[in-house]
Amino acid sequence: MAAPMRKTRFLSELFFHRSSIKYSLLQLRENSFNIYRSHGGNTSRNKNESDLWEEYSKHKDYCENFAKQAAESFAVDPKSVFANNEVDLSTIDVYGFDYDYTLACYTCELHHLIYKEALENLVDRRKFPPGIRDMKYNLNFGIRGLHFDTKKGLLMKIDAFHHIQLGTVYRGLQQLADSEVLDLYDGTHVPEGAIMSFNGQSYFKQLIDLFSIPEMTLLGNVTEYLEQRGIPYDSEYLFSDIHNAVKEVHFSGNMHKEVGNNVGAYLESSTEVRHLISRLHNKGKRLFLITNSPFEFVDKGMSYMIGNDWVDYFEVIVVQARKPLFFKDTTRPFRFIYPKTGTPAWSRVKELRKGEYYLEGNVEQFTKLTGWDGSRVLYFGDHIYSDLADPSLQNGWRTGGIIPELEDEIEIGNSVPFKRDILWLMSLQNLIEDNQGTGYEDVINGWIHERNQLRVATKEAFNRQFGSIFRTYHNPSFFTSRLCRYADLYMSSVSNLLQYPTDHTFYPRRSALPHEINFNTILR
Structure with a gap:
């Protein structure tokens, strides 16, 4: 499993922090200026305009060549699992799932x-x-x-x-x-x-x-x-x-x-979800489903994806759970559903039985009736607030965010044109920063204009109007900040877990703060 582990580490280095690229650019800056800027050196005062353009050309040529070489050497596997927090799967006994856009992925x-x-x-x-x-x-x-x-x-x-x-x-x-x-x-x-x-x-x-x-x-x-x-x-x-x-x-x-x-027209067809559920079940893991969708809708979708015996894999099935209220309102009890009619029973639910369906309920009663230790539960969902926030903050569950868009975004990030533009954008920004105050404002302003054009181009590579869901021009997006806060892991699909054994440990990368040495680049 060395390859998935290696690829897991790439995202925080290339896709978000791009530390490997920064290291290459740092080497270029050292060669160009013959001094490490953070040690206080500054040669910009002694340059003339031709020196600036010579550095510009040298940096641009390097970025063009490195982008082509990086096409294969630096690539992120879109099917990887990415870690915001350390998660040891050997400590996870219980796997929980949302339904919509978690187990069930829809067509456009x-x-x-x-x-x-x-x-x-x-x-x-x-x-x-x-x-x-x-x-x-x-x-x-x-x-x-x-x-x-x-x-x-x-x-x-x-x-x-x-x-x-x-x-x-x-x-x-x-x-x-x-x-x-x-x-x-x-x-x-x-x-x-x-x-x-x-x-x-x-x-x-x-x-x-x-x-x-x-x-x-x-x-x-x-x-x-x-x-x-x-x-x-x-x-x-x-x-x-x-x-x-x-x-x-x-x-x-x-x-x-x-x-x-019309399940076939709306649900993406894949055998991987069934393989994942079957593997977890065969490994002795206990599975549950908590969804806001109604019983008949879920039953048809799960039967299509997993088979008519899908119920046999799950210890607890909760529909119309009213998330996020399921995690907040502790007064709403569970109700048993008659599977043939889909109607709820009037009797009080005193235990959650395998093979039966339940309506509404709340996490406090869920924890009491199952007896499951929250620290040994890993729950997957696509909605950062309804699925991930309260389980992570209040109940001590480990959480996995399902972000289907991630796969396309990584494919774009892996492309040579995008790598070239990002490399040149970062290098050009270094040139602008290092040559402030040289007296050649027209040159610097021209570079700033080019930098702004590159920022637009790298934004529009993902979506013409709004860019990547994960980034603004240089900062993480608000969406990313919430994802990193509430999700221990994230991935494009739950089936990405099939690449890893059930005792795998996911490690987050120690990302350097702006004032710290980036030891990741030294180790690499």
């Missing part, structure tokens, strides 16, 4: 269905202009983790430090100029209370899960329609109406009925 047809159903809700029930039906659905408009400012009616990406990423702020389908954003927000910082509040009154709403993708497109399309026609609207009510229309697609049962009747 589901997003089209949600968009269509919510659109009809807006027109038929909420009396929105029928013309919004003519707005085209762009599957690639939004990305997970964006924020919507309900007061100003703007969709945007925010970084881990609560700063707006310029170039990612949209009113409808129109990008706002940086100058307008700076005027509207008096800079780029968003107060913490606007993003997160203990009373739920924050007016920046984060669209955190994959079911939110159609909602973002609706927000963009409907706002665009109203703006283009000069129709007045209140952005807070607009958000509320669209958000509730999307929620009603789930609560009405229409989506569940359509997907259940």
Whole structure:
């Protein structure tokens, strides 16, 4: 298993911190300046303009050549498991799973269905202009983790430090100029209370899960329609109406009925999930399922993916769990469900039996009835808040985040054009930093302009409007900060675990702080 272990370590070095690349650039800087900058040396005062351009050419040639060499030497396996925290699987006795976008991965047809159903809700029930039906659905408009400012009616990406990423702020389908954003927000910082509040009154709403993708497109399309026609609207009510229309697609049962009747069209077909569940079961691990979806919907999907005997693998099955309330509200008891009718029984649940189905409940009763030690539980889910936050913070469970987009993002990060642009962006930024104060402002300003163009190019490599879900231009995104806080592990699919034995230990990389020596680069 040496290869998966090696590849597990690559992400924090290349994809996020890119320390190996930084090391190569550092070597180039040492050769160019013949002195290690952090020791206080500075030769920039003695340079002339031709010296600057000679360094520029040398750095650019090096980056071009290194990017080609790095195509094979530095690559991240998209099927790896990545660690924010140390996790020893030999200590894990119990594996828990969410259903939607964790065990069940959907095709893009589901997003089209949600968009269509919510659109009809807006027109038929909420009396929105029928013309919004003519707005085209762009599957690639939004990305997970964006924020919507309900007061100003703007969709945007925010970084881990609560700063707006310029170039990612949209009113409808129109990008706002940086100058307008700076005027509207008096800079780029968003107060913490606007993003997160203990009373739920924050007016920046984060669209955190994959079911939110159609909602973002609706927000963009409907706002665009109203703006283009000069129709007045209140952005807070607009958000509320669209958000509730999307929620009603789930609560009405229409989506569940359509997907259940056409499982093959909406669920991605794979044998890997069955292999994983079977392997864990055969290794003596105890499995449970906690999902907000209804019983019949889950049963059809699990039968399609795993087989009609899927129930036999799980010790406990909980549907319509009301997460995150399942982890917060300790007053709601479990109810037994009759599998043939799907109706709940009236009798009190005094034990959780294998092969039976339960409704609602709460984590306190779950822990009491199972007797499972939270430190020996590993729970997987796609929703950072509903699935991962409380189990991690309050119950001591180990957690695994399922991020399907990760696979595509890694493939882009592995490409030669992206590596070339990132290498040159970082090298150019070093040149700018090291040659400040030389008196050649025109040269430096030209480099800054080129650097800004590279930042846009590396952003648009992932998504033209909003870039990577994991990064702003140089900082982790707000989404990434929450993922790293609440998920011990993360991966593109639960089936990625098949690459590792059940006694494998995942180790996070010790990433150097800005003031520390990066020993990872020395060891490598």
